Amino acid sequence: MKYEGKILLVDDEAHVRKFIGLILKQLGATTIFEAPNGKEAVEIYQRESPNLILLDVNMPIQDGIQTLREIRALSSECAIVMLTSLANRQTVEEALSLGADNYIRKDTPKDEILAALRQTIAECFTAE
Amino acid sequence: MQLTAGTQLVSQGTPPTARTAMEQKNTVRLKGRKVLIIDDDRINIRILASILQNEGYLITEADTGEKALELYEGLKPDLVLMDVMLPGIDGFAVCRELRARFGDNAAPVIFITAKTESDDIVEGLAAGGVDYIPKPFRRKESLARIRIHLQNKILNEQQKALVDQLKTANQAKNKLLGMAAHDLRNPLASIRGLAEFLRDGTVGQLTPDQLDLANTIFETSQSMLTLLNELLDVATIEAGELKIHKEPHNLADLVEKCVYLNNINAVRKNTKIVYSPPMEAPIVRMDQSKIKQVMDNLLSNAVKYSPPGSTVNVRISGFHPAFNVAVQDQGPGIPENERHQLFKDFMTLSAKPTGGEKATGLGLAICRKIVEAHRGAITATNLPKGGCEFSIMLPA
Numbered sequence: 001m002k003y004e005g006k007i008l009l010v011d012d013e014a015h016v017r018k019f020i021g022l023i024l025k026q027l028g029a030t031t032i033f034e035a036p037n038g039k040e041a042v043e044i045y046q047r048e049s050p051n052l053i054l055l056d057v058n059m060p061i062q063d064g065i066q067t068l069r070e071i072r073a074l075s076s077e078c079a080i081v082m083l084t085s086l087a088n089r090q091t092v093e094e095a096l097s098l099g100a101d102n103y104i105r106k107d108t109p110k111d112e113i114l115a116a117l118r119q120t121i122a123e124c125f126t127a128e
Numbered sequence: 129m130q131l132t133a134g135t136q137l138v139s140q141g142t143p144p145t146a147r148t149a150m151e152q153k154n155t156v157r158l159k160g161r162k163v164l165i166i167d168d169d170r171i172n173i174r175i176l177a178s179i180l181q182n183e184g185y186l187i188t189e190a191d192t193g194e195k196a197l198e199l200y201e202g203l204k205p206d207l208v209l210m211d212v213m214l215p216g217i218d219g220f221a222v223c224r225e226l227r228a229r230f231g232d233n234a235a236p237v238i239f240i241t242a243k244t245e246s247d248d249i250v251e252g253l254a255a256g257g258v259d260y261i262p263k264p265f266r267r268k269e270s271l272a273r274i275r276i277h278l279q280n281k282i283l284n285e286q287q288k289a290l291v292d293q294l295k296t297a298n299q300a301k302n303k304l305l306g307m308a309a310h311d312l313r314n315p316l317a318s319i320r321g322l323a324e325f326l327r328d329g330t331v332g333q334l335t336p337d338q339l340d341l342a343n344t345i346f347e348t349s350q351s352m353l354t355l356l357n358e359l360l361d362v363a364t365i366e367a368g369e370l371k372i373h374k375e376p377h378n379l380a381d382l383v384e385k386c387v388y389l390n391n392i393n394a395v396r397k398n399t400k401i402v403y404s405p406p407m408e409a410p411i412v413r414m415d416q417s418k419i420k421q422v423m424d425n426l427l428s429n430a431v432k433y434s435p436p437g438s439t440v441n442v443r444i445s446g447f448h449p450a451f452n453v454a455v456q457d458q459g460p461g462i463p464e465n466e467r468h469q470l471f472k473d474f475m476t477l478s479a480k481p482t483g484g485e486k487a488t489g490l491g492l493a494i495c496r497k498i499v500e501a502h503r504g505a506i507t508a509t510n511l512p513k514g515g516c517e518f519s520i521m522l523p524a
Contacts, residue, residue: 015318022325085314107317107353110324 003121005051006031010041010067011083012059016106020054020083023113027121038062042070049078052121055100056083057091065094072099079124081117158278159184164205166196166222167240168215172263176209176240179267180274191215193222200226207278208237209261212248220255227256236277309360316356320349358490372415372501379410379451379522380444383423387442390427397436397482401427406444410451412522418498419522422506425491426455426518433459434515435482446521454519461510470508471496495520 007029011017017034024032033048035041039062041055053071057064064082071080082095082103092103102120104113163180167173168191177187188203190196193214200208208226212219219239226234239252239260249260258277261270325331327342334342387403394401430440438458446452459482462470471492492506499506504522511517 013314013318015315015322019318019321019325022322022330026330085310106314110321 003027003029003052005029005121005125006033006048008033008035008041008044008048008050008053010035010038010054010059010064011056012036013056016056016083019110020106020113023110023117024054026114027117038064038067038070041067045071045074045078049075051078051125053078053080054083054104055080057095058085065091065098068095068098068100079120081120158275160186161206161278162186162188162203163207163209163274164188164190164196164199164203164235165209166190166193166214166219167209167211168192168213169211172211172240175265176270179265179270183271185274193217193219196222197225205235206281207274208235209240209274210237210257211240212252220251223252223255223257236281238273238277305359309356313353313356313360316349316353320346320353323349355490358494361490361494370497370501372418372498374413374415374502376411376413377416379412379414379419379453380405382416382420383442383444383453386420386423386427390424390431393428394431394440397431397434397438399431399434399436399438399440401431401440401442403442404444406446406451408447410444410446410524411448412451412524414502414522415498419502422495422498422520423453425495426453426520429491430455430457430459430518433457433482435459449524450521451524452519452521454517456511456515456517458515461514461516462508467508471506 007024009017009020009024009032011020014036017036021032021034031050033044033050035044037059038055041053042062044050045053055064055067059067068080068082071078076099079102080100082092082100083106084092084103085106095103101124102116104116108116163185165173165176165187166189167176170191173189173191177189180187188199188205190199191214194216196208196210208223210219210222214222217225223237223239226237234256236258237256239249239257240263241248241252241260242263252260258280259273261273323342323346326334327339327346384403384405387401391401427440427442431438434440434457440458441454441456443454443456444451445454496506499520499522502522504520506518506520509517509519
């Protein structure tokens, strides 16, 4: 299954963007935008309207929760997957209640991340 | 002397502060200590005062219990000498009142009693007194008793201050540990993930030598991640942030799932985990993810320390209100002299994994903390036929 939608990958750490970026390529993605913080993410969102957003929680300048709020205020169309470092129940619950579709812990083995992303894509896009 | 859990640290590490307090033991300064004497007989007070003042003690006097209670708070005496028979409330009542108001911080009370009747002495001690001085006063005996109790009180205070200091230091250590582990985790997870991409050929085929390097990077970062996760667990548990969300679950389902998953790894060592289900469905109020962590730890340990080709037996037993899960391995067992260290932090014992696996020495310590947070217990017993049985008891 190839994913041909536009993807926005938001994380302040370059190594995470590189790692998750490779997973996205394995997923078949061809159009990937990257942002190191929430502020730039919202700017790219407004310009490019990506279909899937991978959003880190802890970031400088503007964190993931605030970014989630702003993007969800603009649209409920795109799928948003939060990238977390520790499974922090509260943060995860808050993100899901604010309209995130799923969350992935960044220390998950790559094949599991791949599977979780495929599942989210299947749930969010095949119904249409 | 009251020793709390934190005091154990002294015997383990002997930090510099602990040594200082111990050295002070023999040189506790008694001069200038405040003694409150309560007696309605002025002659008694005068005799006691003259004995004590020679030794450099500071004396305050009161002729009724009511006055003594009034004086006490402003004065904060180090020791109280108290007559039993007083005009208003008696000495026992004053002593009980001090205990009630100030608890363990109340100054030690020594009763002054003319009658050496044991009834009086017993009642005095029951009221919270630490000792008694018989009338007429014998100078040396009175001084010796007072000195001992003052010394005890001061040492107790030093001990408490030391324990507080160590607790604060321990908290700071945990915080640092938590932060370090947390900040190291993401980069490590990325290193592991990127190495995985290299070795599975997604980004181009590797030569065998290159593959070997990529594998080493992957495995090393994997075991470091495990260590960091365990460090983080210990840090949060010790900082009192172990949050247990208890809900009723079937323990047998959970154990069965863990056995299934651990068997996947066990196969690599040609080891088999055999599970015998219980008679009754063991419904236990527990935090599933935490108990799963405990089971995974016990099962992976059993595989780790048993020689290749072993059989690990898992059995659930017990009836409401308590259930047991036992994991029997075919490893070397636990040497008697290492038993007491088994569930402590960073304790890897003499037994080594039989397939080159890594041991961090934190797994069982975490298991104990999780099981105890469920008000359960974890034990290890060597089996007569060889091997060891780890068992957790969980209340329903």
